[in-house]
Amino acid sequence: MQLNMKISITSSILSISLALTAFTGVAQDEKTELPPEATEFYEPVPPKIEAGESTTTAPSDAKILFDGSDLTGWVNEKDGSNPTWNIEGNILTVNPGTGGIKTKENFGDIQLHLEWRSPSEIQGDGQGRGNSGVIIMEKYEVQILDSYENETYTNGQAASIYKQSPPLVNATKAPGEWNTYDIIFTAPRFNEEGMLLSPAKITVLHNGVLVQNNYTLRGPTEYIGIPNYTKHDEKLPIHLQDHGNPVSFRNIWVRELN
Numbered sequence: 380m381q382l383n384m385k386i387s388i389t390s391s392i393l394s395i396s397l398a399l400t401a402f403t404g405v406a407q408d409e410k411t412e413l414p415p416e417a418t419e420f421y422e423p424v425p426p427k428i429e430a431g432e433s434t435t436t437a438p439s440d441a442k443i444l445f446d447g448s449d450l451t452g453w454v455n456e457k458d459g460s461n462p463t464w465n466i467e468g469n470i471l472t473v474n475p476g477t478g479g480i481k482t483k484e485n486f487g488d489i490q491l492h493l494e495w496r497s498p499s500e501i502q503g504d505g506q507g508r509g510n511s512g513v514i515i516m517e518k519y520e521v522q523i524l525d526s527y528e529n530e531t532y533t534n535g536q537a538a539s540i541y542k543q544s545p546p547l548v549n550a551t552k553a554p555g556e557w558n559t560y561d562i563i564f565t566a567p568r569f570n571e572e573g574m575l576l577s578p579a580k581i582t583v584l585h586n587g588v589l590v591q592n593n594y595t596l597r598g599p600t601e602y603i604g605i606p607n608y609t610k611h612d613e614k615l616p617i618h619l620q621d622h623g624n625p626v627s628f629r630n631i632w633v634r635e636l637n
C-alpha cells in the first residue's frame with residue numbers, strides 16, 4: 380500500500396512537471412507571435428511619493444566607472460568602439476542613435492550606484508520620454524524613464540525591472556532633477572550542464588527609497604514574450620541604454636561583492 384502511494388505521488392509530480400514542460404514549450408513556440416503588450420500591465424499603480432535628497436560619494440573600495448572626466452572604462456555596446464556620448468561639466472549624456480555603452484570590465488554580484496536625470500525639456504510620452512536603462516550583465520534591465528506624471532505600463536516605468544516587476548512606489552524626480560539608483564544585484568548561478576541553480580536577485584533604492592526588495596528575476600529582460608534563463612558567463616559588462624532620448628548620468632561607481 381505504501382508502495383502504491385509512493386508511485387501515485389511520484390506520478391502526480393511527474394504529470395505536473397510534464398504539464399509545466401508542455402506549458403513552457405508552448406510559451407516558447409508562441410513567443411514570436413506574442414505582441415509586446417502581452418507582458419505589459421497597468422495596475423496596481425505604485426503610489427507617488429516625494430523622495431528626499433540622496434546623492435552618495437563613492438566609498439574607498441569602489442571602482443569608479445564615471446567620475447565626470449572621461450569614458451575610458453567604456454565602449455560602444457554594438458561594435459566595441461570608443462563611445463561618442465557627450466560629456467559636459469562632469470555630466471554624461473546619451474548621444475541618441477549612436478548606441479548604448481558598456482563597461483570594458485565584467486561584473487557578477489555587485490553594489491552599483493548611479494545618478495541620472497531625464498531632459499528638462501519634456502518630449503514624447505510613455506516609453507518615449509526620457510527612456511534609458513541600466514542593463515546589468517547586458518541582460519537584466521532596471522528601467523530609466525521620465526516617470527514624473529507620465530503614464531505607461533507600470534512594469535515599464537522608472538525603477539521597474541523591465542517587463543517584470545513594477546517599483547513599490549514611484550519616487551521619480553521631476554524632469555531635469557537628479558535621481559539616484561542604488562542597486563544590489565546577485566547574479567544567477569548555473570551548473571556545468573546549463574541548469575539554473577539559483578535565479579538572479581535584485582534590490583533597488585530609488586532616491587534612497589526601497590523600490591525593489593530582493594526581487595527574484597524570472598530571466599533576462601525580454602521586450603516580447605516570457606523571460607527564460609539560459610546559461611551565461613559568471614561576469615558580464617554593465618550596459619547603459621541608448622533608447623533615443625538624451626538622458627544624463629553622473630557619479631557611477633560599483634563595488635564587487637564576494
Ligand code: MG
Nearest residue numbers: 510511512523
Ligand atoms: Mg529602457
